[in-house]
Structure formats: structure tokens, C-alpha cells
Amino acid sequence: MTIEDIALQLTPGIGVKGAAHLIDTFGDARHLFAASEEELTARAGLRPDAARQIIRRRAFADAEREMAYCRRHGITPLAATDEAYPPLLREIPDRPHVLYVMGEAGALSARCLSIVGTRDATPYGQTMCNRLVEGLAERVPGLCIVSGLAFGIDTAAHRAALAAGVPTVAVLANALPGVTPAQHAGVARDILAHGGALVTELHSQSKQNGNFYLARNRIIAGLSAGCIVVESPGNGGSLVTAHQADGYNRTVMAVPGRATDRTSDGTNHLIRNRLAQLVLSAGDVIDALMWDLGTDPATLRAEVPTPELTKDEAGLLACFRTSDPLSVEELAALTGLGAGELATLLIGLELSGAVRQLPGNRYMKTL
Template identity: 75%
Template sequence: MTIEDIALQMTPGIGIKGAVHLLERFGDARSIFAATADELAAKAGLRPDTAQLLVRRKGFPAAERELAHCRRNGIAAVASTDPEYPPLLREITDYPHVIYIKGCVEALSARCISIVGTREATPYGQTACNRLVGGLAERIPGLSVVSGLAFGIDVAAHRAALEAGVQTVAVVANPLPGVTPAQHTDVARDILVHGGALVTELHSQSKQNGNFYLARNRIIAGLSAGCIVVESPDSGGSLFTAHCADSYDRTVMAVPGRITDRASAGTNHLIRNRKAQLVLTADDVIRELMWDLGENPATLRAKPPTPELTPDEAGLLGCFRTDDPLSVEALGELTGLNPGELATLLVGLELAGAVRQLPGNRYMKL
């Protein structure tokens, strides 16, 4: 990380998407500041006034103050061009170029699962959260539970991770080293003591206006391989997090609730509308994320025996020539089968453990 990385963030007129655009054109922050105004305008399409702000290094005084703040408070500033930057977060289209981390930087690059939900959690939601986290902690080495340190399900997820002895990452909507809400300062301290991390995209000079929560939720989704919504009413930040996760092609899961419970209305609708996979146990989550097929499957579950397939099923399986998923439409074009025949064969392949259905009516060979 260089002072240019923070200065890019501090330059007026360069927002999140503007920084991403410039980095795509020039490769790194140093190259951006080394460019002339004409090069910035020609290569990145910047307006002349914005280009001049970069050329005149208007963001550097604030960047120097920010580096001093980070040193005083033990905060690591990590740029998207650094090897320590979380690889999953770097994949999203609106990634923050610089993130500020207190605690274990490596926790953000572990096997991350985000767990979010309503601020008005019920005993049912808290119990479901505890069981999911406890089950995952027993089965998944290197697990890291990501949430937003908010009231309700978020803080329940952090506490469950601490109880289970796994790392947890709190993404906060305020500059570090403080946390919001202040009532969860003790939980934040425990997160750091037990090898977790606090993370934000906001520098210490950010103006606090209460509008950073939705932007924070995209980072929760971006850090994680999958997102579990435990409880949510019909609207709320957790549904926005699920929407972000879906737009980033991450697996969205939801815990069902009673149809009469307001706190489960949002999760039930996600499941009904096929926006989320229904999960009841840690095993369900592991299967959805295909973590049972990870680098060391022996630590998770026994590998199933090679399935015995019919000639037609074997022929359909042969259409999967790579590890990339295929849609039902693509399989129909490749095989010439009608929808009914294709559906029957796909069910047979699923039962044999040869393919798995993914969101969007797609299938992946196992």
C-alpha cells in the first residue's frame, strides 16, 4: 500500500467507481498520479477539472494525515492492488480500493460465510444462528463468520462464532478504531482478542451522515462465498445484502420460519421466489457452497462412490466438458432433448451425485 492509494480515495470527484475505472485503465495508483492531465482525459475520459486535481495531488495532505491516524491506532490500510487484499472482495464490480482493518488481516481471506438478519431477532432466529455457526465450526477448517455488528442477528452471529472458537469479521459503517453501535464495543474487543478483525472502507476524515449502512452491506456480501439470511421482515438491510450477494454470483441461503412470523416474512419470500436456497443445518450450507468438495475433502465428508449411470445419463453428463455450469437451455441445445426428457435425466444425475443444481436453473458437474 502506498500513499498514492489513499490519496486517490481522498481526491475530490473520484468516487468508488471512479477509482475502479482509473485502476482498470492505469493498473495502480502510482501510475494514475504519474499521468498527465491529457493522458487522464484521453485514457480514462476524466473531465479536465478532475484530472487537474489528480495532477496537482490535492488528495496527498489528507492521505498523510490518514496514514498518521492508522499508525497511531494500529490500523492496517490495504489497497486492492496489495496481495493481502481479500480475493473475493476484489472480484466485485464496486470494490473499495482501500479498506481499513484492525486485527487479523488474513481473517478476511479465509473461508468466509456471511450471516445477516433483522435487528429485532427472535429466540428462534438466535437459536438457528447458533446451530448453524456451531455446526459449521465443527466441520469447516479455517472458517470466518462475517457480519455487520448490528443489533439482532448480526451480533448473534459474531457471538456464536466467538463461542465456537472461530474467527469472525465485523464490517462496520464508521471509521476505525471506534465501532457502531457503541453498545457492541465489548464484542468488538472480543473479536480482536480471538483473532478476528474489524473492517471498514471509511477513512477517519469521512463525514458521518448515517448513509453508509447499505454501502457497508455490499462489502459483507463481497467478502463471502455465500450469504445466509437467518431472519428478516419484508424489507431491511439484510435483504439488500442478499441482493448484493446474488448480483455478485454468490450463493444466497435463507432459514425458513413460520408463515405467521413477521420476522421471517422476508426469508420465506426469498425462498418462495427462488432467490435463496433453503437451509436448515450446517450440512445444507456446506453442500450449497460445495465446501465438501474443497481442497481437503477428507476433513469434511467422505467422497461419494462413482455413480452408476444409464447410457442416456452418461451421454448428458458428457456435455459438461469443463467445470463451468451449464443452463438448462444450453443443455437442451447441446442434446436436442425436449424439456421433459432433459428434466428426467437431470434428476437422475442429481440423485446419482453426478451434478448439482445451482441458482438460475444451472447445473454443475461434480
């Protein structure tokens, strides 16, 4: 990282793709700022006014202030030419030339998987986040969960990673060290305390106008080998992340939901139109990503697959002492659970293949 890297980011008239093009042309920011106006216009195709901004080093004073700001707040700037810059993100054509990181920068280069979804998450969506992350944490070394620290599925994914003991990265649409939304400052602190990171492309002099969320989503997609959409309505912002991931040749996955649930309209649409692979378990995710987790493939899965159940799901399954079906009313009496919690657990057991629903709102154990 050099002062020239931040100066490039702060130079008026040079956007994200423009900065990437200039670095590809000149190799690094120092060679760029050492170039002549003729080289900038003829070799890189810059407009004369933009070339003059670089020649005059108009952004260097602002860059010095930004470096001092980062030092005061414990922020690490990473340039796309730095060795520590995440390699997957470096591949995308609209990569940010400078990332601002708090926490463990190495987490950005781990085996990253993004999980996104609606802000109006249901208990089912939260359950699926927990199941997927818990299962992946047990089987995938070097795993890191990436999301956006927003309400709903994003924060559920971060919390699931923290509970499973794997690092997680929150990509923010604001300058550090602030956290948006402010209600999630506690989660952000936990992320930093457990080997994760907060990251943004926005410097402290960025004008906060609330329009950075869609741009932020491309970083979530670019950091990760794959993107899972857990719940999304038909026009959710997480669908934008999924389409960006697809455009970057990442693996897009989606968790199905009931056809009548608005919060699953988007995920079901992705699956129906073959824009995403259907995933129900950690094993599905591993297969979709074709992650090689060892020299002996037999160690990756048992010969007889067994469902990955949460503690509460396993407790409910234990109520099925015989192969005889049980009604919802009987299960409620046996467990003392409310209708909403019971329905969520039954959905989880159905998706795992542990139970099957029968006519008359009855369920039968299938294992």
C-alpha cells in the same frame, strides 16, 4: 499500500467505481498519479476537472494525515492492489480501493461466510445462528464468519463464531477505531482478541451522516463466498445484502420461519421466489456452496444423517423415551421449561427432523 492509494480515495470527484476504473486502467495508484492530464482524460475518460485534481495532487496532504492517524490507532490500510487485500472482494466492480482494518487482516481472506438478519431477532433466530455456526465450525477448516455488528442476528452470528472458536469479521459503517453501536464495543474487543478483524472503507475524515449502512452491506456480501439470511421482515436491510450477494454471483441462502412470523417474511419470500436456497443445517450450507472439504467425500457426511442438536435440544429429545407422542404440557412438566423456551427448542428439533408435530399439540420422536 502507498500514499497514492489513500490520496486516490480522498480525491474529490473520484467515487468508488471511478477509483476501481482508474486502477484497472493504470495498474496501480503510483502509475495513475504519474499520468499526464491527456492520459487521464483520453485513456481513462476522466472529466478535465477531475483529471486536474489528480495532476495537482490536491489530496496528498489529507492522505499524509490519514496515514499518521492509522499509525496512531493501530489501523492497517489495505489497497486493492495489495497482496493482502481479500481476493473475493477484489472481484466486485464497486470494491473499495482502500480498506481500513484492525486485528488480523488475514481473516478477510479466509473461507468467509456472511450471516445477516433482522435487528429484532427472536430466540429461534439466535438458536439457528448457533446451530449453523457450531456445525460449520466442526466441519469447515479455515472458516470465518462475516457480519455487520448490528443488533440482533449480526451480533448473534459474531457471538456464535466466538463461542465456536472460529474467527469473525465485523464490517462497520463508521471510521475506526470507533464501534457503532457503542453497546457492542465489548463484542468488538472479543473479535480482535480471538483472531478476527474490524473493517471499514471509511477513513477518519469521512463525514458521519448515518448513510453508510447500505454501502457497508456490499462489503459484507463481497467478502464472502455465500450469504445466509437468518431472519428478516419483508423490507429488511439484510435483503439488500442478499440481493447484492446475488449480483456478485455469490450463493444466497435463507433459513425458513413460520408463515405467521413477521421476522421471517423476508426469508420466506426469498425461498418462495427461488432467490435463496433453503438451509436448515451446516450440511445444507456446505452442499449449497459446493465446498470441497477433503479428497474423500464420504468423510463429509455420515451414511445415516444425524441431526446437529444443541445441548438443550438434546436434553429435550432425551425426554422422548419411547415412540409414544408427548404433549407440550407433558414436556413442560418433565423439563420445567417455560412455554417460550420450550417452543424454541421444539422448533429446532422439528427443523432437524428429530421430532414431528402431531394434531393436538403433541410431538413424536422420529429418530
